[in-house]
Amino acid sequence: MRARDLAAAFPTVTLGTSALAAARLLAEQDLPGLIVVDDEGRPLTILPGTQVLRLAVPPYCQEDPALARVIDEAHADRFVAELGGRSVRECLPGQPRELPITDPEATILEMAALMARTRSPLVAVVGDDRELLGAVTLQALLDRALET
Amino acid sequence: MRARDLAAAFPTVTLGTSALAAARLLAEQDLPGLIVVDDEGRPLTILPGTQVLRLAVPPYCQEDPALARVIDEAHADRFVAELGGRSVRECLPGQPRELPITDPEATILEMAALMARTRSPLVAVVGDDRELLGAVTLQALLDRALET
Numbered sequence: 001m002r003a004r005d006l007a008a009a010f011p012t013v014t015l016g017t018s019a020l021a022a023a024r025l026l027a028e029q030d031l032p033g034l035i036v037v038d039d040e041g042r043p044l045t046i047l048p049g050t051q052v053l054r055l056a057v058p059p060y061c062q063e064d065p066a067l068a069r070v071i072d073e074a075h076a077d078r079f080v081a082e083l084g085g086r087s088v089r090e091c092l093p094g095q096p097r098e099l100p101i102t103d104p105e106a107t108i109l110e111m112a113a114l115m116a117r118t119r120s121p122l123v124a125v126v127g128d129d130r131e132l133l134g135a136v137t138l139q140a141l142l143d144r145a146l147e148t
Numbered sequence: 149m150r151a152r153d154l155a156a157a158f159p160t161v162t163l164g165t166s167a168l169a170a171a172r173l174l175a176e177q178d179l180p181g182l183i184v185v186d187d188e189g190r191p192l193t194i195l196p197g198t199q200v201l202r203l204a205v206p207p208y209c210q211e212d213p214a215l216a217r218v219i220d221e222a223h224a225d226r227f228v229a230e231l232g233g234r235s236v237r238e239c240l241p242g243q244p245r246e247l248p249i250t251d252p253e254a255t256i257l258e259m260a261a262l263m264a265r266t267r268s269p270l271v272a273v274v275g276d277d278r279e280l281l282g283a284v285t286l287q288a289l290l291d292r293a294l295e296t
Binding site for chain 2: 001002023024026027030032048049050051053054056057061062063065068069071072073075076077079080106107108109110112113114115116117118119120121138139141142143145146
């Protein structure tokens with residue numbers, strides 16, 4: 001079994017997508033993460049769900065648990081509103097060293113290792129021109145791996 | 149809104165659970181991760197789904213993409229079988245610095261920051277004696293955050 005056999009269509013966002021729309025897409029479609037593509041549909045980055053949260057959490061709260069605690073409940077409840085009119089471009093975290101992107105020939109073991117290493121429950125499968133062919137989720141991978 | 153309002157029952161595994169059963173639980177119940185508890189039901193660690201994969205992927209494949217590639221497709225397809233008779237105890241990765249565990253008073257912002265920081269789409273909520281009260285998933289958190 002190869003990436004090409006497991007890759008399925010997956011929604012994408014662009015750098016111009018509003019960060020709030022991106023968060024809604026993740027929540028409403030119960031996605032494990034988001035694929036950010038350029039204008040030609042080539043993946044620029046993959047954001048695991050936990051890193052989509054980074055779009056909304058103020059940086060000082062991310063690194064210091066004590067600072068997050070001093071924000072009162074009413075303000076904390078509205079943290080997602082901070083996304084306001086910002087775009088995905090404005091909210092992107094620093095680029096990770098390795099992106100969970102692979103080619104159609106990758107085996108299920110290679111994809112599992114890539115997910116474990118990049119801590120991403122989502123791998124984008126790209127063709128020769130880096131065009132997005134589909135995505136493999138951790139759930140899809142485990143479902144197939146446990147079948148065999 | 150506080151952790152106590154969002155915490156919901158969540159399945160647990162113990163150190164003695166077979167690693168294969170743990171992987172099946174994750175896949176079949178479509179869980180974002182697993183909570184490993186001790187004999188008194190207190191969380192010992194939280195494994196995000198991507199780290200449950202680590203239970204099955206040979207260490208040399210996790211760190212070196214080129215090594216994962218040389219395993220042929222037939223063997224790669226059966227990587228989960230490597231879990232064989234091993235228990236969760238035998239497969240646990242090294243302890244991370246910070247665990248995604250919080251108390252019932254944590255706000256939604258604190259939990260979001262904790263998920264982002266620990267890269268865990270799952271937070272365990274514990275009481276005064278570290279007993280597990282429930283768990284908050286990334287999906288549950290985002291659903292509530294986007295409502296307000």
